[in-house]
Structure formats: C-alpha cells, structure tokens
Amino acid sequence: MQKVLPSVAVIAVLIAVWWVTVIATGSVIFPTPWQVVTGAEELIEDGTLFQHIGASLARVGSGFCLAVLVGLPLGLWMGWVRGAYSTLNPIFQILRPISPIAWIPIAILWFGVGNASPIFLIFISSVFPMVVQTTAGVHTIEQRYLQAAENFGVARYTLFTQVVIPAVLPQIIVGMRIGLGVAWLVVVAAEMIALRSGLGYLIIDSRNARNRYDLVIASMIIIGLIGLLLDGAMRLLEGLKSVKWRYAHQD
Amino acid sequence: MRTKIEVRDVAKGFTTKQGPLDVVDGVSFTVGDGEIVVIVGPSGCGKTTLMNMIAGFVRPDRGSVLTDGAERSRPSSNGILISQHGSVFPWLTVQQNLMFGLNGHASLDKAALADHYAAIVGLKGFENSYPHELSGGMLKRAELARALVVKPEILFMDEPFSALDALMNLRMRNELLRILSEERHTVLLITHDVEEAIHVADRVLVLSPRPARLQASFDVNIRRPRKLTSPEVQELRVAILRELGVDRSE
Numbered sequence: 380m381q382k383v384l385p386s387v388a389v390i391a392v393l394i395a396v397w398w399v400t401v402i403a404t405g406s407v408i409f410p411t412p413w414q415v416v417t418g419a420e421e422l423i424e425d426g427t428l429f430q431h432i433g434a435s436l437a438r439v440g441s442g443f444c445l446a447v448l449v450g451l452p453l454g455l456w457m458g459w460v461r462g463a464y465s466t467l468n469p470i471f472q473i474l475r476p477i478s479p480i481a482w483i484p485i486a487i488l489w490f491g492v493g494n495a496s497p498i499f500l501i502f503i504s505s506v507f508p509m510v511v512q513t514t515a516g517v518h519t520i521e522q523r524y525l526q527a528a529e530n531f532g533v534a535r536y537t538l539f540t541q542v543v544i545p546a547v548l549p550q551i552i553v554g555m556r557i558g559l560g561v562a563w564l565v566v567v568a569a570e571m572i573a574l575r576s577g578l579g580y581l582i583i584d585s586r587n588a589r590n591r592y593d594l595v596i597a598s599m600i601i602i603g604l605i606g607l608l609l610d611g612a613m614r615l616l617e618g619l620k621s622v623k624w625r626y627a628h629q630d
Numbered sequence: 631m632r633t634k635i636e637v638r639d640v641a642k643g644f645t646t647k648q649g650p651l652d653v654v655d656g657v658s659f660t661v662g663d664g665e666i667v668v669i670v671g672p673s674g675c676g677k678t679t680l681m682n683m684i685a686g687f688v689r690p691d692r693g694s695v696l697t698d699g700a701e702r703s704r705p706s707s708n709g710i711l712i713s714q715h716g717s718v719f720p721w722l723t724v725q726q727n728l729m730f731g732l733n734g735h736a737s738l739d740k741a742a743l744a745d746h747y748a749a750i751v752g753l754k755g756f757e758n759s760y761p762h763e764l765s766g767g768m769l770k771r772a773e774l775a776r777a778l779v780v781k782p783e784i785l786f787m788d789e790p791f792s793a794l795d796a797l798m799n800l801r802m803r804n805e806l807l808r809i810l811s812e813e814r815h816t817v818l819l820i821t822h823d824v825e826e827a828i829h830v831a832d833r834v835l836v837l838s839p840r841p842a843r844l845q846a847s848f849d850v851n852i853r854r855p856r857k858l859t860s861p862e863v864q865e866l867r868v869a870i871l872r873e874l875g876v877d878r879s880e
Contacts, residue, residue, distance in 0.1 A: 532707045546721060621722070
C-alpha cells in the first residue's frame with residue numbers, strides 16, 4: 380500500500396492539472412477527464428469497445444504465436460550450431476534495427492489490407508527480440524552444466540530437454556516479454572492503416588470521422604492498461620519455480 | 631590391489647599472450663581399485679588441468695590415461711567429476727537432478743532410486759526442492775548423490791568441499807567417508823588442504839609448483855576413523871607441508 384500511494388498521488392495530480400487546464404483554456408476540442416470517462420462508457424454500452432479490443436488482441440495473438448513458433452527453434456539452432464550463427468546473425472543484426480512501421484508498405488504490397496498485414500507486422504516486430512534473446516541464452520549456458528551433462532553421457536534428446544532448453548528458458552521468457560511489448564505497440568500503428576477494426580482504427584476513426592478526442596484519449600488509456608496486463612501476464616511466467624534461479628538475485 | 635587408473639606421463643601446455651605455458655609436465659601414477667588417492671599441490675599448480683585430463687575432459691598433449699587397462703579419451707559415466715563450483719542443475723528439483731544420469735535405464739524405478747540416494751546423503755524431505763532453496767552444504771550433498779546414483783566406479787573430486795566453511799567442510803568429509811565405507815568407489819580427490827588430504831586418503835600425492843610434477847608420495851597408514859589431533863596425523867601433516875615448502879616455524 381505504501382508503495383503504490385506515491386504513484387496514485389502523481390496520477391491524481393496529473394488528472395487534476397489536465398482538468399484545470401482544459402477548463403482554464405476553454406478548449407472545445409480537448410476533453411476533460413470526465414468527458415473521457417463518459418466517452419469510454421458510450422463505447423462500452425454500444426459494445427464497439429470490446430469488438431475493437433478483441434480484434435487487436437486476436438491480431439497480436441496470432442502474430443506473436445507465429446513469432447514464438449519460428450523464433451524459438453531458430454534461436455536455439457543459431458545458439459547451438461556455430462555455423463548457423465555466423466551465417467544468419469549478420470542478417471538479423473541488419474534487419475533488427477528496422478522499425479516494424481517501415482515494413483508497412485511492404486506488408487500492404489504482399490498481404491493486402493486485410494488481417495494478414497498487421498499479423499505479418501507483429502510477427503516481424505516480435506520475432507527478432509525472441510531470436511536474439513534465445514541465441515544469447517544458449518551462448519551463456521555455463522560450461523560446468525554442459526560438462527556435467529557430457530559426464531553422465533546422456534542422449535542428445537535428454538541434453539536438449541533437460542539441460543539446454545531449461546537453461547535458456549529464463550532468457551526465452553525475457554525475449555517473449557520484449558516481443559509481446561513491441562507487438563502491442565505495433566498493432567495499434569498497423570491498425571491505423573486501411574483496417575476497419577481494432578484499437579488503432581478506433582483512434583484514427585474517432586479523430587477523422589467524428590473529431591471525438593474524448594474517444595481518442597479513452598482508447599489511448601485502454602491501450603496502456605491492456606499493455607500493462609499483457610506484461611503482467613508474461614511476468615507471471617518469471618515466477619515459475621524452474622526459472623526462478625535466474626531471476627532470484629534480481630528480487 | 632588391482633590397478634584401476636593408470637596415468638602415464640601426461641603433459642599439457644597452453645598458449646597464452648605471454649607465450650607457451652607448461653601446466654602439467656609429465657605426471658605418472660596409478661590408483662588401485664577401491665583406493666582413495668588425494669593429490670595436494672599449491673594453488674595454481676595445474677591440479678585442475680591434471681584432473682580434467684584424467685577424467686577425460688581435456689586431451690593431454692603427451693602421455694595417456696588408462697582405466698581398467700583401456701585408454702580413456704573422453705568422459706564417461708563410469709567416472710563422475712565433482713568440481714569446486716558444483717554443477718547441480720538449478721532448473722531441476724533435487725529428485726530430477728538425481729534422476730538425470732539415469733536416463734538410459736528406462737526399466738528402473740528411477741524416482742525410487744533417486745530418493746534412496748537422497749536419503750543416503752541426508753536430503754530426505756528435500757527431494758522436491760529446487761537448488762536455490764538449499765544451503766551450500768546441501769547442494770554438495772545433492773551433487774554427491776547425483777554422482778552416486780549412477781554407481782560410477784570412480785569418483786573424481788576437484789576441491790569438492792573448498793567452497794564450504796570449515797565446519798561444513800569437516801562434516802562433508804565425514805559424510806563422504808561414511809558413504810565410501812558403505813559403497814565401494816575408487817576416489818581421486820584434489821585439494822590444497824593438507825588436513826583434508828590426511829583425513830580421507832589412503833595415499834597422498836604431492837605436486838610441485840607449476841608446471842606440475844609428482845614430487846612426493848605418502849602412504850597414510852593411520853587407522854580409521856582418524857583423529858585429526860592425533861600425533862601421527864600431525865607428524866604426517868608437517869612432512870607434507872615441508873614438501874609443499876611450508877616450514878612448521880612459519
């Protein structure tokens with residue numbers, strides 16, 4: 380309780396400043412906090428808010444799952460096989476700094492303006508952090524553990540399932556957290572282009588078609604809250620007993 | 631006594647920025663079946679390199695290591711290495727760690743065997759704990775049990791207890807001796823602690839400073855259980871320390 384009190388106080392002050400400023404300047408476009416609340420209520424009542432949230436989450440879900448399915452095996456392979464690393468790593472290092480937003484024209488060219496484009500963009504944005512973290516995780520497995528595995532002469536399958544993958548799991552979870560965070564950033568941007576659903580579309584539509592800045596801000600706050608929830612869900616994975624050894628010292 | 635391990639003139643050097651560095655320079659000795667041989671040497675003398683060659687993790691530049699008369703060039707579960715920093719997998723529970731080496735034996739009741747050895751080393755009740763929930767001494771017990779459970783003929787121990795405090799070190803030595811009196815293993819142990827060497831060894835080998843050569847050998851014919859304060863232990867201690875270049879007056 381003592382810990383959250385200061386941040387609650389800061390939020391309260393920010394809302395108060397916002398409110399007072401809007402009233403003092405007599406702005407007709409920029410909404411007061413209360414107008415944002417009633418705007419959000421409106422969206423909840425006509426059901427559109429949950430449709431938009433559902434559309435965004437579905438896109439993030441599919442793009443992110445694809446990225447996990449591709450990124451984790453690729454990362455493990457690049458980490459374990461030296462040749463794979465030296466061949467592919469330079470390409471990844473060049474592609475990684477390109478903002479996912481820069482891929483939008485190509486996504487539209489390849490996948491049109493349907494759901495495939497944002498899913499592709501989310502895949503692109505979250506696959507790189509996962510590959511990089513997983514590869515680094517394999518590279519940092521302590522020699523003594525690999526040596527012990529060698530000593531007991533276990534089969535390759537056992538080596539991977541009981542040593543390599545669990546040793547890398549904490550890094551994989553970090554990669555997934557970063558990947559999901561970026562995916563949530565990107566979906567909103569991707570939905571601002573040519574789509575008819577999603578929280579990104581809701582923002583752009585509220586501004587363009589209706590000039591409703593109360594809805595714009597309500598959407599922004601909802602995006603922030605959902606992002607927080609997604610990150611919290613990923614953080615729960617860090618509490619798994621089999622990965623705690625890695626995070627324990629950070630508590 | 632049958633010869634279990636024969637080390638024949640092994641040597642190893644490394645290339646460093648300052649040029650070639652001879653670490654082990656022609657060490658030969660044998661270890662009998664069921665014998666406990668302890669190697670002592672000054673720190674940095676190449677003890678660990680020697681151990682890694684004997685256990686099969688490092689190939690010697692020269693010479694060879696024979697186990698039961700056959701050359702050993704790679705590690706095997708017949709000789710398990712326990713090292714100073716330990717290698718109990720932190721992502722597995724104690725029981726899973728103990729079952730790790732048993733993967734080849736599908737028909738055995740692995741969990742029961744694992745729990746049996748957990749009990750032997752005094753970890754009963756901790757089978758489902760994770761290593762980060764255990765103390766340093768308990769981790770060592772888990773490591774020892776994980777080695778014992780595959781019934782290796784040889785235990786290679788490289789400063790196994792030196793990361794523990796003095797009291798726990800002593801307790802673990804007693805524990806090891808108790809287990810060795812119940813289960814027969816050939817043991818090759820490396821330490822810098824002369825008292826530890828005399829406590830557990832049938833024979834103590836003294837290494838020279840780097841590059842390591844065999845400098846002296848002492849048979850420890852003191853009846854077990856040994857009293858570390860007894861005059862014969864003290865006498866041997868002085869003799870070994872003198873070989874290591876430490877005089878009693880210092």
